[in-house]
Amino acid sequence: MDLSYILNHLGENRESYMQAVSPPIFQTSNFTFKDVETMRASIADELNTPFYTRGCNPTVAILRKKIAALESAEDSLIFGSGVAAGSAAIISQLKAGDHIVSVSKPYSWTKKLFSLFLDRFNIETTYIDGTNSANYKNAIKPNTKLFFMESPNSMTFEMQDIEEVCKIAKANGICTIIDNSYASPLNQKPIEMGCDLVFHSATKYLAGHSDVVCGVLAGSNEKIKEIFASEYMTLGGIISPNDAWLLMRGLRTLELRMNHISKSVFEVTDFLKSHELTEKLYFPFDPDFAQYELAKKQLAKPTGLFSIAIKADNRGEIDDFCNALNYFLLACSWGGHESLVFPVCALDSSANYKNNEMPWNLIRFNIGLEDPKLLIEDIKQAYSKVFMKSVTHI
Numbered sequence: 001m002d003l004s005y006i007l008n009h010l011g012e013n014r015e016s017y018m019q020a021v022s023p024p025i026f027q028t029s030n031f032t033f034k035d036v037e038t039m040r041a042s043i044a045d046e047l048n049t050p051f052y053t054r055g056c057n058p059t060v061a062i063l064r065k066k067i068a069a070l071e072s073a074e075d076s077l078i079f080g081s082g083v084a085a086g087s088a089a090i091i092s093q094l095k096a097g098d099h100i101v102s103v104s105k106p107y108s109w110t111k112k113l114f115s116l117f118l119d120r121f122n123i124e125t126t127y128i129d130g131t132n133s134a135n136y137k138n139a140i141k142p143n144t145k146l147f148f149m150e151s152p153n154s155m156t157f158e159m160q161d162i163e164e165v166c167k168i169a170k171a172n173g174i175c176t177i178i179d180n181s182y183a184s185p186l187n188q189k190p191i192e193m194g195c196d197l198v199f200h201s202a203t204k205y206l207a208g209h210s211d212v213v214c215g216v217l218a219g220s221n222e223k224i225k226e227i228f229a230s231e232y233m234t235l236g237g238i239i240s241p242n243d244a245w246l247l248m249r250g251l252r253t254l255e256l257r258m259n260h261i262s263k264s265v266f267e268v269t270d271f272l273k274s275h276e277l278t279e280k281l282y283f284p285f286d287p288d289f290a291q292y293e294l295a296k297k298q299l300a301k302p303t304g305l306f307s308i309a310i311k312a313d314n315r316g317e318i319d320d321f322c323n324a325l326n327y328f329l330l331a332c333s334w335g336g337h338e339s340l341v342f343p344v345c346a347l348d349s350s351a352n353y354k355n356n357e358m359p360w361n362l363i364r365f366n367i368g369l370e371d372p373k374l375l376i377e378d379i380k381q382a383y384s385k386v387f388m389k390s391v392t393h394i
């Protein structure tokens, strides 16, 4: 389906709301019926008929069509956060005594769902290095029900060969779920590669303006119907109609934003890569990246996330560098209009901060919509301020 049609028109039945171009925000918890027969029909198909907003809300329903089309899926559900979308998907596939095989470094709260929450219900998780698909196969036990992927992850960008992992899963009757937040649906379509369920933190690229927390989940009609009737309705992690409208407005410019970012990210990474103070660049589209070939095979374009390990002697220098930036804001999250830095050393206040899971000198960058020249100038001035070296590049 044509991308511009999806973003600008799909699901928008304008005759039903007085030809308004922008869909109304159906700010209502409840829907009333003219007679019992129509009420009965609505209850019988609560996924698709407005009855009560925890189930179906007309503003949210437009998004379900757009997200499903973007992910080449049959249907989708919209949630109040990426974590709500991911948790509903994961929990839907499991019962006590089951086993999960997951990439070793999923998003931190996904890992907590596995290790703190599901562990309490006697569900065990084996963490593997997902850069080698055989590790998934080797970790299978008789009770394995789920392969979890996040490709690439959002700090060091390790990837899984999605097609290969899904093939192993299918041959063994195992469900596959992927966190596709890094790529956005424009740059990676896991369902076309055989994946069962795909979710996003829509807070990031889909909404794109750092003004709403939301999540989306896409899959087959059958799976979405099941999840709706169970985790979606019982856990109730829904999006508000107002936030759904904000997400829809964000989607209008998704293609423009992603195209812009995919170009400017190269300008900034090219500058940083050749810089004397860069120890290592972590960026899937860098030819020296360990999985560069897989990136080119699996991802249409890069997005605005990458990291560098910087040649600093101590945490103080990294603090000073980040503090000296003017346009890169110091914040977590990513995918909004604004450029950001997130230093790993902010995660650990102890004296032995160098013994972290991740390189202590790693700084994660998010490239927003600013002119990349402005961003490069900002990095130059912060470097020279902190490291007192003349920056001669570019």
Ligand SMILES: *Cc1c(COP(=O)(O)O)cnc(C)c1O
Binding pocket: 081, 082, 083, 084, 107, 154, 179, 181, 182, 200, 201, 202, 203, 204, 213, 214, 215, 333
């Ligand atoms: C932010 C993020 C999430 C969680 O999404 P929320 O919208 O904050 O709940 C999940 N996965 C990845 C990769 C993320 O970056």
